[in-house]
Amino acid sequence: MPEPVPVFTDSQIQQLAAEFPTPFHVYHADRIRQRVSDLLAAFSWNEGFKQFFAVKATPNPHIVKLLHEAGCGADCSSPAELVICERLGITGEEVMFTSNNTTPEEFQQAADLGAVINLDDASLIDQLHSEVGMPELISFRYNPGAEREGNVIIGNPKEAKFGLTREQMPGCYQKCKELGATRFGLHTMVVSNELEHESFMETARMLFELAVEIKEKTGIAIESINLGGGIGIPYRPEQQPLDLQRLGSGVQELYEQILTPAGLTPLKICMENGRSMTGPYGALITRVINKKHTHKRYVGVDACMSNLMRPGMYGAYHHITAVGKEAAPLAGEVDVVGSLCENNDKFAIDRELPEVEPGDLLVIHDAGAHGHSMGFQYNGRLRSAEIMLESDGSARQIRRAETLDDYFSTVEFPESSSSAASTESLVKQ
Numbered sequence: 347m348p349e350p351v352p353v354f355t356d357s358q359i360q361q362l363a364a365e366f367p368t369p370f371h372v373y374h375a376d377r378i379r380q381r382v383s384d385l386l387a388a389f390s391w392n393e394g395f396k397q398f399f400a401v402k403a404t405p406n407p408h409i410v411k412l413l414h415e416a417g418c419g420a421d422c423s424s425p426a427e428l429v430i431c432e433r434l435g436i437t438g439e440e441v442m443f444t445s446n447n448t449t450p451e452e453f454q455q456a457a458d459l460g461a462v463i464n465l466d467d468a469s470l471i472d473q474l475h476s477e478v479g480m481p482e483l484i485s486f487r488y489n490p491g492a493e494r495e496g497n498v499i500i501g502n503p504k505e506a507k508f509g510l511t512r513e514q515m516p517g518c519y520q521k522c523k524e525l526g527a528t529r530f531g532l533h534t535m536v537v538s539n540e541l542e543h544e545s546f547m548e549t550a551r552m553l554f555e556l557a558v559e560i561k562e563k564t565g566i567a568i569e570s571i572n573l574g575g576g577i578g579i580p581y582r583p584e585q586q587p588l589d590l591q592r593l594g595s596g597v598q599e600l601y602e603q604i605l606t607p608a609g610l611t612p613l614k615i616c617m618e619n620g621r622s623m624t625g626p627y628g629a630l631i632t633r634v635i636n637k638k639h640t641h642k643r644y645v646g647v648d649a650c651m652s653n654l655m656r657p658g659m660y661g662a663y664h665h666i667t668a669v670g671k672e673a674a675p676l677a678g679e680v681d682v683v684g685s686l687c688e689n690n691d692k693f694a695i696d697r698e699l700p701e702v703e704p705g706d707l708l709v710i711h712d713a714g715a716h717g718h719s720m721g722f723q724y725n726g727r728l729r730s731a732e733i734m735l736e737s738d739g740s741a742r743q744i745r746r747a748e749t750l751d752d753y754f755s756t757v758e759f760p761e762s763s764s765s766a767a768s769t770e771s772l773v774k775q
Contacts, residue, residue: 353377353627354709354735356669362631362733362741363707369632369649370747371718372733373404375412377627378714382416385619388594392601392615398442400575400620401427403715406732407434408744409624414440421575421618428455437461442572442618444487444533446508450477457481464533464572468514475525484522485531485572486510490552509534515556516563523566530566531616532557535574539621541588543596549573550597554604561610570614573597577622581663581712588622621715628714630654630730634706643680645702650684651691652727654710654717658690666694669707674700682708686725718745723753 353374362372382397389395398421399413407430410420419440420431431441441461445452448466450473456463457478464485465471474480489509510518519530532553537545550573557568580587597615605611630653636646656662666682668674682694693710702708721729728748735741 353711354629356672358735358739359631359669359707359709362735363633365741366731366733366743367747368707368730369630369647369653370731370733371628371630371653371713372735372741373409373624373628373714373744374735376737378409378412378624379416381623381627382413382418384590385617385623386417388590389597389615389617391594391598393612394570394614396570396614396616397623398572398616398618399623400618401430402719403620404624404628404717405430405719406744408732408734410434410436412734413623418623421620422456422461425452425455428459428461431461432459439483442485442533442616444535444618450474453478462531464531465518466508466510468510468518471518471521471525480522480525480527482527483529483531484527485533485570486515486518488512488515488532488534488553488556490534490536493552512556516560519560519566520564523564530568531570531572532560532568533572533574533616535576535618537574537576539578540576541578541580541585543588543592546573546576546588546593547596547600550600551604554600557610557613558604558608561608567610568613570616572616572618575617575619575621577617577619579622579625579712581665583665623715625715626712628712628717630710630713630717632708632710634702634704634708636704637702642696643678645680645682645699645708647682647684647693647708649693649710649730650686650725650727651688652684652686652721652723652725653730654693654713655720655722656716657693658688659720664693664713665711666697666699667709667711668700668702669709671700671702671706677701684727686727688724723748726750726753728753 385397396419398419400421410430411434414436420436421442422428423445438460439462441459443456443461444464446466453474462483464487466487487509553571561567577588605613632647632649635648638644651658676698677700679696679698681692684691718732731743731747732745733741734744
């Protein structure tokens, strides 16, 4: 199998680091566009197929705009994500609102945008109807419970707070029909970062059979089925990506086996991938600032969990390379660490790397999703900038780095506090 084309060359990274202070996240615009094109091609057999980008993965308006122009809708789960869509002019059935523990105000915001509302709980039907009004098109999120296993990341569906049971589903559709809904969708999300083809076939079969059951019990024909997201990415060098063409053809075969005989076709297939759309095509660029040798060997960098918390939070693996030293011999195991007062502020533990020195650039790969978006400000460490690498090789900043002004903007120091004056001086520097 041929080696994958590197997302960023050493020359590109060096040029970016000369223009923008580290640490920063960088995204490759053309590779993201190509990824969308590949997914759409895999499902071209299905008229109306829609990929809703999971905005939570990379909630930068420039990224969402790029993906929308490439053919994606938007999968939203919070008011802020709906605002991004509104500001970009992404409205109507281009937006799917799948929330949980939702307030009437949030439903109203989604309804005002014309978004497809995907209900997570039977009790929300009356709330939606009385506070907002029953939309023409309504969807429900299914939780299969013990019927289906999740995976390591998303966990056991039976323990998940999301979705409705199989027993609840027919009655919910019937009730919404009585309240005025005329079009219906079905959705689930049971795996995350999954690379096994069979898992997605199980999901498709489960939903297709459920759609047939709902029609038999209620007479309601589901018009769209959202298989959820969950397509994984090969974080580790030895892993292989999911074959999108095989995925598309496998779903098509089940579609024809199950839905067509039941009279439920044509039916629109949807997905809501986030990680696999942007994850491999973004990286966190950081610079070595210190080396330490005590009970272990440490490489300290200018990034920390504020910039990428997945390794510290989940023990997740992100491949790390030293710019210009990819062919250099490995120099033993090190922990790559940030500056937080937390011992889990580590990007890698016992990772073999070439010998690096302060000033060297490191690339933390596959950080284009659930990277910057999960950032935080513990210890007063600030979130970094986001950069877009364009088709012509130019780079532009699509989010500036936070400053101390940002950090202190929501508090007011006591007027008599001497520390307030010193802090104000620091912020102005």
